[in-house]
Amino acid sequence: MPVMRQAFLLTLAALCAAGSASAQPEPAAAPSPGEIVAAAPVSDWVDIPAGDLLVMTLAPDAKGKARRAFIQLMPQPLGQGWVENIRLLTRARWYDGLSINRAQDNYVVQWGDAEGDDPKRAKPLPAGLKTVPESEYVSSVSVAERQAALAALPNRTSRSDPFSGFAFFLNGWPLAADIIMRTPISVGGSNRAVPPPTSEPAWPVHCYAMVGVGRGLSPDTGSGAELYVVIGHAPRHLDRNIALVGRVVEGMEHLSSLPRGAGALGFYEEPEERTPIRSVRLASDLPAADQPHLQYLATGSASFARYADARANRRDPFFLVPAGGADICNIPVPIRRKP
Amino acid sequence: MPVMRQAFLLTLAALCAAGSASAQPEPAAAPSPGEIVAAAPVSDWVDIPAGDLLVMTLAPDAKGKARRAFIQLMPQPLGQGWVENIRLLTRARWYDGLSINRAQDNYVVQWGDAEGDDPKRAKPLPAGLKTVPESEYVSSVSVAERQAALAALPNRTSRSDPFSGFAFFLNGWPLAADIIMRTPISVGGSNRAVPPPTSEPAWPVHCYAMVGVGRGLSPDTGSGAELYVVIGHAPRHLDRNIALVGRVVEGMEHLSSLPRGAGALGFYEEPEERTPIRSVRLASDLPAADQPHLQYLATGSASFARYADARANRRDPFFLVPAGGADICNIPVPIRRKP
Numbered sequence: 001m002p003v004m005r006q007a008f009l010l011t012l013a014a015l016c017a018a019g020s021a022s023a024q025p026e027p028a029a030a031p032s033p034g035e036i037v038a039a040a041p042v043s044d045w046v047d048i049p050a051g052d053l054l055v056m057t058l059a060p061d062a063k064g065k066a067r068r069a070f071i072q073l074m075p076q077p078l079g080q081g082w083v084e085n086i087r088l089l090t091r092a093r094w095y096d097g098l099s100i101n102r103a104q105d106n107y108v109v110q111w112g113d114a115e116g117d118d119p120k121r122a123k124p125l126p127a128g129l130k131t132v133p134e135s136e137y138v139s140s141v142s143v144a145e146r147q148a149a150l151a152a153l154p155n156r157t158s159r160s161d162p163f164s165g166f167a168f169f170l171n172g173w174p175l176a177a178d179i180i181m182r183t184p185i186s187v188g189g190s191n192r193a194v195p196p197p198t199s200e201p202a203w204p205v206h207c208y209a210m211v212g213v214g215r216g217l218s219p220d221t222g223s224g225a226e227l228y229v230v231i232g233h234a235p236r237h238l239d240r241n242i243a244l245v246g247r248v249v250e251g252m253e254h255l256s257s258l259p260r261g262a263g264a265l266g267f268y269e270e271p272e273e274r275t276p277i278r279s280v281r282l283a284s285d286l287p288a289a290d291q292p293h294l295q296y297l298a299t300g301s302a303s304f305a306r307y308a309d310a311r312a313n314r315r316d317p318f319f320l321v322p323a324g325g326a327d328i329c330n331i332p333v334p335i336r337r338k339p
Numbered sequence: 340m341p342v343m344r345q346a347f348l349l350t351l352a353a354l355c356a357a358g359s360a361s362a363q364p365e366p367a368a369a370p371s372p373g374e375i376v377a378a379a380p381v382s383d384w385v386d387i388p389a390g391d392l393l394v395m396t397l398a399p400d401a402k403g404k405a406r407r408a409f410i411q412l413m414p415q416p417l418g419q420g421w422v423e424n425i426r427l428l429t430r431a432r433w434y435d436g437l438s439i440n441r442a443q444d445n446y447v448v449q450w451g452d453a454e455g456d457d458p459k460r461a462k463p464l465p466a467g468l469k470t471v472p473e474s475e476y477v478s479s480v481s482v483a484e485r486q487a488a489l490a491a492l493p494n495r496t497s498r499s500d501p502f503s504g505f506a507f508f509l510n511g512w513p514l515a516a517d518i519i520m521r522t523p524i525s526v527g528g529s530n531r532a533v534p535p536p537t538s539e540p541a542w543p544v545h546c547y548a549m550v551g552v553g554r555g556l557s558p559d560t561g562s563g564a565e566l567y568v569v570i571g572h573a574p575r576h577l578d579r580n581i582a583l584v585g586r587v588v589e590g591m592e593h594l595s596s597l598p599r600g601a602g603a604l605g606f607y608e609e610p611e612e613r614t615p616i617r618s619v620r621l622a623s624d625l626p627a628a629d630q631p632h633l634q635y636l637a638t639g640s641a642s643f644a645r646y647a648d649a650r651a652n653r654r655d656p657f658f659l660v661p662a663g664g665a666d667i668c669n670i671p672v673p674i675r676r677k678p
Contacts (some may be wrong), residue, residue, distance in 0.1 A: 042518050062401060105592045106547050162664040206631045208445050210570045217656055233547045233668050234574050240660040253599040260592040286471040314576050317556055321579040325501040329572050
């Protein structure tokens with residue numbers, strides 16, 4: 001469960017102590033975030049469609065152990081221009097045989113064509129890729145949905161996003177939105193009330209494990225041929241400046257634990273340092289028996305609201321002082337294999 | 340420079356383009372955070388005392404490459420009970436021969452005595468370790484200093500900490516503080532004005548690369564014999580619940596890129612998966628020629644204020660939309676080797 005990490009910081013000793021039998025019945029502790037997730041009813045879990053799931057197989061590690069990562073692509077309407085390019089590149093088997101070329105500590109791991117900057121050696125791209133405009137970095141949400149989503153979050157989380165007006169979860173994804181000023185406008189010399197907008201600009205945010213599209217300088221927006229994943233503290237300054245297209249939902253450790261590159265921006269200096277990508281496939285294109293089945297906890301569910309509250313107000317026995325809040329990326333959306 | 344990571348997310352192609360000669364002079368771009376740091380005058384840099392610097396040497400990696408990490412211990416008055424224990428353990432060479440026993444993705448890497456939970460096999464601790472009370476998780480700062488520190492930060496950063504009242508930098512460290520209510524109290528039947536407090540509770544925060552003290556359940560506070568470092572998104576829910584004692588200022592990549600443990604909480608299941616710790620030394624106890632000399636950018640300096648503003652409002656050519664703010668952990672304190 002790479003995205004759901006509600007772990008406690010216990011010493012080994014405490015871990016053993018907590019598991020040992022006690023002569024006295026202990027007072028019922030408040031449930032931990034993990035316990036709330038484990039108790040969530042089946043109806044609070046949402047299947048990730050096989051058509052939204054990439055299976056990336058890396059070369060085995062130095063000990064011969066297999067390495068696979070699953071990437072959930074964003075649903076409509078988020079980042080769909082790039083998502084369609086990525087489906088096209090995947091079905092063309094374009095990523096097969098490429099490599100992970102960059103690992104910058106506390107920032108990103110990035111993959112694609114290591115020779116992409118050399119016109120003579122670059123791997124030809126398949127036909128049909130779209131050029132997606134910069135306007136697509138931002139989508140929109142209905143004000144009513146945003147308000148409901150904020151109401152479900154702990155107080156400090158909903159009112160204190162240091163990077164934008166609001167941050168919240170919608171349809172399983174962390175989003176941020178702008179506050180739109182609703183001043184009356186002057187029409188024919190008199191101020192008329194203007195109906196409040198029913199939708200607002202909103203965009204996905206760069207939390208840990210989110211996957212985005214490498215690009216050059218504006219107006220380039222990247223095609224999806226070069227992708228990165230966040231491996232450190234959320235680089236939220238990238239929000240609205242680059243396309244997000246999904247998140248790693250399993251196997252994140254195979255990417256986050258790669259040796260960091262010694263070159264500028266964490267690029268590997270020697271070709272042999274790069275990790276080969278054996279293949280990338282859409283789960284829906286795999287034989288049925290090979291398709292992974294994953295689910296995320298519905299972010300509009302009562303279980304998720306309890307989970308978010310417990311993340312912001314840790315009441316399990318390890319904790320003395322609940323924070324009273326949490327930033328949006330400190331509330332990772334729980335993911336599981338479908339039971 | 341493992342803590343100062345102002346990196347751009349550029350494709351290889353854009354990296355090359357940016358470095359190429361241009362026929363037309365380009366308009367002067369606003370400086371990036373890294374450029375501001377590089378231009379900071381010598382007087383804005385503070386030496387890290389050799390007595391505050393731990394040199395941790397791990398076993399070489401699989402390719403025989405040396406691995407060293409430097410840890411800056413916190414200054415007075417933060418966490419000093421544990422810091423003194425750690426100096427004592429270091430001088431007793433107690434950490435030598437122990438190992439890194441845990442690597443939990445997006446959370447912590449932890450080291451100490453892997454047999455510490457077994458009284459028969461645990462390594463005996465040196466005499467003289469203190470038991471530090473839980474009250475020491477929180478320190479205090481002067482209200483005037485906190486106000487000045489907040490004023491130097493971007494607006495959204497200073498007013499929007501999702502985890503506490505305030506977050507700011509003081510003497511080179513990220514801190515959070517509580518808002519104290521200043522209501523008049525009733526004395527002898529009448530409300531009397533109460534002079535505002537001159538100091539407030541404050542505590543260090545769990546940003547990436549911060550080092551803390553593993554512990555069991557309350558009232559245990561840990562001795563410092565078991566330490567962890569944050570390798571993922573800031574787990575700020577640990578603030579005030581566990582002791583922070585320092586931060587990794589160089590060599591962080593040797594810890595953050597370790598393979599994740601497959602056991603509960605990321606503990607390694609097989610002893611051979613643990614990374615041996617060859618030695619831990621105070622830099623001040625090394626021969627003068629072997630002592631590393633590091634500096635941090637004074638967080639009260641004009642350079643730091645410009646750097647923090649640029650982190651929150653990226654104006655370098657890669658960016659289209661400045662965020663307008665940043666959380667405290669998205670403004671890592673710049674560290675460098677002393678020139």
